[in-house]
Amino acid sequence: MKSIHVKLPDGKVTEVASGAKVGELAASLGVNSNVIAAKIDGTQVDLERALSRDCTLDWIPLDSSEGVDILRHSTAHLMAQAVQSLFPGTQVTIGPTIEDGFYYDFKRDASFTPEELQKIEDRMRELARSNLKVIREEMPRQKAIQLFRKLGEEYKVAILEEIPDETVSLYRQGDWVDLCRGPHVPSTGVIRAFKLISVAGAYWRGDERNEMLQRIYGTSWPTEEALREYLRLLEEAKKRDHRRLGKELGLFMVSDTIGPGLPLWLPKGAIVRSILERYIVDLERSLGYEHVYTPQLARVELYQRSGHWDHFKDNMYPPMVFEDKEELVLRPMNCPHHVMIYQHELRSYRDLPLRLAELGTMYRYERSGVLSGLSRVRAMTLNDAHIFCLPEQIQSETVSVLRLIERVYRDFGFTDFWYRLSLRDAKDKGKFVDNDAMWDNAERCLRQALAEVGIQYKEAEGEAAYYGPKIDVQLRDVLGHSETLSTVQLDFYLPERFGLEYVAKDGQRRRPVMIHRGVISTMERMMAFLIEHYAGNFPLWLSPVQIKVMTVTDQQKDYGQKVFDKLKVGGWRVEFDDRNEKLSYKIRAAQLAKIPYAVVIGDREVKDQTVSPRRRGGETLKAMAVEDFVQTLKSEVARELGNELSGSGG
C-alpha cells in the first residue's frame, strides 16, 4: 500500500496510508474532539474525506469561524430535513449561511405559521438527538438531475442544470438527501444550540418577477452559552434601536395622518439636528464650500434635461399640473439646481473648484415596504454638495472629500464602516447612461483617489448612480443592517447634459466635471445612527437637555429657580424639576431621560450657595459654586469638541 506525507498544522509531517480518512488521522493523533472538518491544501473537506496525495492539512474546530460556518450550513440542512419530513411535497431550493445564522428557502403553497416553526424546531432536535451520520456522495451531474427529478425537486434540477461541473456532490443524512458542495459536520449530533428566528417571503433567485418562496431564518452556535449570548445581544441591540429611543426620548415621531416616511422632529430632536447642521456647515465653510438655498419644487423640464426623469422617475412623486400648462415636481435631488447656479455666470478656470453646498430637503417616493424610522424616509434633508472642477482637479478634490469623511467619522467615533466602490452593471443598459469611455475614465479617477488615501474597499457592480460610479461609505446600524452614510460620485454626464463650460487659460471654452458628495448623509439618517451609536446617551455638546436642576424639597424652590435662571441665561439647555417628589424619584427620571447632569439643590446648597452635580450614570461631584459648575461644563464640552471635533484622538 502506498503511503503519503501529510504536513500537520504544527509543522510536523506524518506518514499515512493512502486512502486513510481525515477523521481517522485526527483520531489517531488524538486531536481535539472539537474538530468537525479539515482543510486539505486550503480546501475545506469533511472528516470522511480520504487522503490520496501528499498535502498540508489544517483542522477546523467547531468553535472557529470556519467551523461555525459549517455548523450553520449543516443546521440549515437539518432544518430542511425536518421541514420535508413534516410537510411532504415541500421543495427545497437554497440554504446558505449568513452572518450569525442561516436560512433555507422552500417552495410550499402555504406559508409557515409560528406554530409550524416550533414543530420544525422540535423535529430538528429529534433528528439531532438521533445523531444521523452525514454522508457525502459524488455522482455524475446527469444522474443527480435524474435523482432530483424523481424526487420532484424542480428547483434543485434547475440549479443542477446550471452547474458547469460534470460531477456533483450530494449529502445524505438518514433518508434525506440534498445537493450540496459541503463540507458538513460528521453527524447531526454535533448540532445542539440553535433556534429558528423568523419566516419571510423571498423571490426565487432574488428576482421579483419570479415566484415567491418561503424563507426560514435560524441561528446556530457551538454551545448553548454562545446561543444565549447571541440572543441576549439581539435584545440589547433592540434597546438601542433609534425608533424605540426616538420615541422614549421624545426626539421624533411619525404620524399616520401626515403619512408614512414623513417624520416630524420634536423639540428635543430638533435641538440635536440644529447642532449637527451648525457643525457640518461650519466645517464645510472652513474647507471652502459655499452654502446656498434652493427651492424644493421645480419644473418637470429641469429633470427631463438632467436625465432624472428617464432614470429616476420611479422614485419621484408625480408632477403637479396647473391649468394644463406648467408641471412642477417635488425635487428628488438638487444637483440641477446647483448646475443652474453654476451657469448663472460665466466661470473661469480660476473660479474652480466651485464647491456649492446645501442642506437641501428632497422628496423621494420609496416603496412602502422599505420605509424604516428615520433611516429610510420619503422626505429628507441632505448634507449635499456639488463640486464643479477641472478634470485635473478630480483626484485632489476626491481625496479631500474622502479626508473630510474620515475626519467626521473620527469626530463622532464611528468605527464600524467600510468603503464600497459602486460601479455600473454594463449589461443593464436601461439603468445607466450608455457611454463606456466616460464610465471607464470616472472609475479610474476614483480608484486613484482611493489609492492615494490608502483606503481599502470592496467593489459592487450595479450600485452606481445612473450618471457615474461612486464611492459609498457603508455603516452598520445596531441591528446589523448596512446603510450608505457618505457618498462621493463622479459625474461627467450632467455637465454634458446642461452644456456646462468654463473659460480655460487659453481662452477656450471647456467642460467642467461635477463631483456629487454627501458626508453626514441626510439629517434623518445621521440622527438615526447617532441615537444608536450613543444608545441615546448624547455627549454633553449634543444632548437636547444638558442639565436638570432639582430640589430636595419645596423649601429650596427659590434658590433652585435662581440656579436654573443663571444656567439658562448662560445658554445651557436646562430644565427645572421642582415637583413635590422625593429626590430619588427625580434622579431616576433624569437618568431615564439620559440627561448628562442632574443638579441637586437641598438645604446645604442653599446655605452654602452651591450646587451638587450628579453625572448621568451615577457619579456625584462635590458641591461647588454655580460658576465652578459652569466651568466644569465648559471644559467638558471643550474636551468633547477638542477630542471629537478636532479628531486628535482621546
Add this chain to the structure above:
RNA sequence: GCCACCCUAGCUCAGUCGGUAGAGCAACUGAUUCGUAAUCAGUAGGUCGCCGGUUCGAAUCCGGCGGGUGGCUCCA
C-alpha cells in the same frame, strides 16, 4: 410593491370558548417635605387602527383598506 406577523388608554401590555374593556407606568388632585434610580391615596383617560360582513350580540370570527415590524425586491 411582494410574503408573514402585528395594531386594545400618552407608553408597555392583559383580555380564556363571541356576552359591549383591565393592569402598571405617565398625567391630574390631595396628603407627605422625604439627599442621589420609583412615598401613599384618589381622579381622569379607550367608537379596542378604519370600513364592511356573519351573529340576538364582535376587541374576539370573516373580508377589504390603512399603519407598523421582520424579510424579499429596490436603494439616487
